[in-house]
Amino acid sequence: MTVVIGLTGGIASGKSTVAKMFRAHSIPVIDADEIAKAVVVQGTSTYKNIVQAFGKQVLQEDGDIDRAKLGAIIFNDEQQRNTLNQIVHPVVRKEMLMQRDQYIKEGVSAVVLDIPLLYESNLMYLVEKVLVVWVDQQTQLQRLMKRNNFLQEEARARIHSQMSLEKKKEMADYIIDNTGSIEDTEAQIRCILQEWGL
Numbered sequence: 001m002t003v004v005i006g007l008t009g010g011i012a013s014g015k016s017t018v019a020k021m022f023r024a025h026s027i028p029v030i031d032a033d034e035i036a037k038a039v040v041v042q043g044t045s046t047y048k049n050i051v052q053a054f055g056k057q058v059l060q061e062d063g064d065i066d067r068a069k070l071g072a073i074i075f076n077d078e079q080q081r082n083t084l085n086q087i088v089h090p091v092v093r094k095e096m097l098m099q100r101d102q103y104i105k106e107g108v109s110a111v112v113l114d115i116p117l118l119y120e121s122n123l124m125y126l127v128e129k130v131l132v133v134w135v136d137q138q139t140q141l142q143r144l145m146k147r148n149n150f151l152q153e154e155a156r157a158r159i160h161s162q163m164s165l166e167k168k169k170e171m172a173d174y175i176i177d178n179t180g181s182i183e184d185t186e187a188q189i190r191c192i193l194q195e196w197g198l
C-alpha cells in the first residue's frame, strides 16, 4: 500500500527544502510548480491559451513566457490570477494524478505531492494526509525577499495571494516548523517517517 502524502505551506515556507529531504529518504516527490512550468512551454495548448488571455506582453524575445512579467500581473490582481489558474490548474492536476497513479502502480511505499495551493484549490482528495511546512510571518517575508530579491511590497503581494499560513497550520494533519535550522527540520522529518513506518 502506498501512502500518499500532500506537502504544502506558504510561498517560501520551505516546501522544496522539505521535498529534498523526502527524496534523500528515497521517497519520490511530484512537484506541482515543476509541472506548472513544463506545461506552459512553447507549442502547448496551455501556452497558446496564456498568450490569448494575457497578450504578447508576457513573452520574452525568444517567445518563452516571461515569468517575472506574468508574476507581476497575476500577484497584483485577483481576477487575472483566477484567469491564469483556470488555464493552468486543470492541466497540472491531470498530470499530477497520472504521475501519482503510476507510482502507486509501481508499489512504492510512499509518494509526496508538493502542491503549494493544495488548500486554496481544494485538492485534499488527491492525498491521504497533509503535511504543512510552517514558518512565522517575519521569517517567511525575509526568506522570500532574500531568495527572490524582492522589495517588501512585492513579497507581501505574493504572500497575500495565498491562504494564510496560520489557517493552513490549523487545517494540517502534521506540521513541520521550519523557522529553525535545516538540521532542526531534518530531525522533524525523520520523526514523522519513523512514526509512519517509512
Ligand SMILES: CC(C)(COP(=O)(O)OP(=O)(O)OC[C@H]1O[C@@H](n2cnc3c(N)ncnc32)[C@H](O)[C@@H]1O)[C@@H](O)C(=O)NCCC(=O)NCCS
Binding pocket: 010, 011, 012, 032, 033, 036, 066, 067, 068, 070, 071, 074, 081, 084, 085, 088, 089, 092, 115, 116, 117, 161, 162
Ligand atoms: C506566475 C508565475 C509565472 C510566476 O513564476 P515564478 O517562476 O516567479 O514562480 P514559481 O512558479 O516558481 O512559483 C513560486 C511560488 O509562487 C506561489 N504561486 C505560484 N502561482 C500561484 C498562484 N496562482 N496563486 C498563489 N500563489 C502562487 C507558489 O507558492 C509557488 O511555489 C507562475 O507561478 C505560474 O505560472 N503560476 C500559475 C500556476 C500555479 O498556480 N502554480 C502553483 C502550483 S500549481
Ligand SMILES: Nc1ncnc2c1ncn2[C@@H]1O[C@H](COP(=O)(O)OP(=O)(O)OP(=O)(O)O)[C@@H](O)[C@H]1O
Binding pocket: 009, 010, 011, 012, 013, 014, 015, 016, 017, 018, 033, 116, 143, 144, 147, 178, 179, 180, 181, 182, 185
Ligand atoms: N530552515 C531554513 N533555514 C534557513 N533558510 C531556509 C530554511 N528552509 C528554507 N530556507 C530558504 O528559504 C527559501 C525558501 O525555501 P524553499 O524554496 O524551500 O520554499 P518553498 O516553500 O518551496 O517556496 P515556493 O513556494 O516559492 O516554491 C530558500 O531560499 C531556502 O534556501
